[in-house]
Amino acid sequence: MGTIFKGGNMININPKSKEPLYSQIYNQIKQSIIEGRIKSGEKLKSKRNLSKELSVSVNTIDTAYGQLVSEGFIKSVPQSGFYVCDIESLDIINFDKKEIKKNITEQKENNNYIDFSLYGIDIPSFPYTSWKKLIREVISLSPEEFLKTSPSQGEFSLRCAISSHIYIRRGVITSPDNIVIGAGTDNLMEILNGILEKDCKIAMEDPVYSNSYRYFNRMGHKIISVPTDEKGVITDNIKNIDNTALYITPSHQFPLGITMPVSRRIEILKWAKKGEKRYIIEDDYDSEFRYNSKPISSLQSIDRNGNIIYLGSFSRSISPSLRISYIVLPEKLMETYKENYKDTSCPVSRLEQLVLEKFISSGQYEKHINRMRKIYSEKRDYTIKKLVYEFGEDISFYGENAGHHILFKIKNYKDEKEICKKAFLNNIKIYAVSDFYKGTVPEKFKGAVMAGYGNLSFEDIEKGIKILKKSL
Structure with a gap:
């Protein structure tokens, strides 16, 4: 199956390949941009049209385009579509893969605190059984x-x-x-x-x-x-x-x-x-x-x-x-x-x-990563859902859909230190973005705070956000 972009660039996908369909589409468009076969400023086909031509779901195209947007190869223009970004001097990089050589948390001061730590992990999800088994294997040597x-x-x-x-x-x-x-x-x-x-x-x-x-x-x-x-x-x-x-x-x-x-x-x-x-x-x-x-x-x-x-x-x-x-x-x-x-x-x-x-x-590490990605994704979505439920249109979020914490601002609150202080007095720990700046904090991030979710249960996330709302 294939479709042709402007300039004769063909996308061919193989449904029988082990590589996911979105990845095949993403890699072929990316390579065409790198090699200059799809030019800067050129408009890509709409997600719906491309999905019909390739006989794949719109979600598959959405994932491929989303990856290209994240990496800066294309940009989304509201009410218009997707366009190739102006990427300067790609010729300084040889994108061909080289063959790899063959020789080749801080203890809580008070247990009643709900700490939205930026560095916490989901401790109950640690692979205890697998880890103990591997330790026994090594010790048996x-x-x-x-x-x-x-x-x-x-x-x-x-x-x-x-x-x-x-x-x-x-x-x-x-x-x-x-x-x-x-x-x-x-x-x-x-x-x-x-x-x-x-x-x-x-x-x-x-x-x-x-x-x-x-x-x-x-x-x-x-x-x-x-x-x-x-x-x-x-x-x-x-x-x-x-x-x-x-x-x-x-x-x-x-x-x-x-x-x-x-x-x-x-x-x-x-x-x-x-x-x-x-x-x-x-x-x-x-x-x-x-x-x-x-x-x-x-x-x-x-x-x-x-x-x-x-x-x-x-x-x-x-x-x-x-x-x-x-x-x-x-x-x-x-x-x-x-x-x-x-x-x-x-x-x-x-x-x-x-x-x-x-x-x-x-292969257990790869399985563990995939499982943890699902867990943290669900926790992230739940944290955002509860923040929106409590603060409605007064809350705005920043950053990519990734990592272990969420960065947000609450309308009419310009002093992030004051937000953190009020939360702390009610046994909630959240963190000010300004603490990580060595120079002047840009206006955009004045009042911005962060909440991690990796170490918290869904119950603590909901409880903590309710208390945060009452604190302000």
């Missing part, structure tokens, strides 16, 4: 298999499993030889501190994840705050600064929830390419959790100059207490790492690494 220390980069089998997973799910192109296992994000920051030059400046998106800001600040690096707009970070104030590492969360900006479109991603890659000793630290902290489209490809997946330092963790997807994270280093930094860390051992126990490797390699 000879003691030397799990009691001896690991090499500095971590277990090779775990690095292979991670390499395969992030290639399939995030498009990250790397060998296990370029992956380093760490004990949480703070440990990864310490590793980075030992690799980057002492006078390397750290440019950080504003607003920013506070813990990362504190880590780099404590290590003595000069920090430059870089503003964001509706597309993500803007590099104007660092365009002429070399020996700089730019820290960003492009797939789901924390805390605003922005997904960086491909046009802005290309601008950032150009910035890194133009200067000396410029790196981009891509913190991919919760990319697994998008609820109306598949995960956005990583920035690393389109970098062909070796300027991306990619950070990942299992804190959101499995549990913060697991304390296993990883960093993917470009070749030019791997040599420095090996020289500086050749006499160290991995800070994560071999037992935990082997259990996690089996969890990933057996």
Whole structure:
């Protein structure tokens, strides 16, 4: 089955393929835009017309178009349709996939509080049975298999499993030889501190994840705050600064929830390419959790100059207490790492690494992610539903349909600190967006607050929102 776009571009779909129909349509339109066969400004066929021509449901087209909109390849114009975005200089990127190398919460002060934590997970959904079984399997091995220390980069089998997973799910192109296992994000920051030059400046998106800001600040690096707009970070104030590492969360900006479109991603890659000793630290902290489209490809997946330092963790997807994270280093930094860390051992126990490797390699991790995505999606929808029920048209929401928290504003409330204070006095914890800004808070986000839902039951979500309403 196929249909032709303007200029003779054919979309062919195969109903018998294991690849979902929406993904086939999305990938073919995306590739046509990248290769210039569908031009900037060109109007795409309506969802209804395209669904008829391809003999698929409108929902299938809606999902494909939604993914293209999220990534910035097309835009929706109200009352008009979908148009191809103006994407500059795609020729600097080779989008062909490279073959992967084969060698390859803080304790509550009062139990009566309902804490809409931004970092909480659904504890009852932890895969206890599977995890216990895997622990028994590992312990049944000879003691030397799990009691001896690991090499500095971590277990090779775990690095292979991670390499395969992030290639399939995030498009990250790397060998296990370029992956380093760490004990949480703070440990990864310490590793980075030992690799980057002492006078390397750290440019950080504003607003920013506070813990990362504190880590780099404590290590003595000069920090430059870089503003964001509706597309993500803007590099104007660092365009002429070399020996700089730019820290960003492009797939789901924390805390605003922005997904960086491909046009802005290309601008950032150009910035890194133009200067000396410029790196981009891509913190991919919760990319697994998008609820109306598949995960956005990583920035690393389109970098062909070796300027991306990619950070990942299992804190959101499995549990913060697991304390296993990883960093993917470009070749030019791997040599420095090996020289500086050749006499160290991995800070994560071999037992935990082997259990996690089996969890990933057996396919159980993928099943767990899919299950958690459904749970968090339902919690998100329920939280929004209850907020709308209590506040009606006085509430407005911001950010993508993703992650573990919701950002919102309530009409006639300009002081977000006052909202949080009133809620706290009634045993409700919500969080002010302004706490994550290092510079001036834009007018758009004055009065904005955030509520997480990952760690709460549906009953607590409803109860907490009712109390919040009464508090204001």
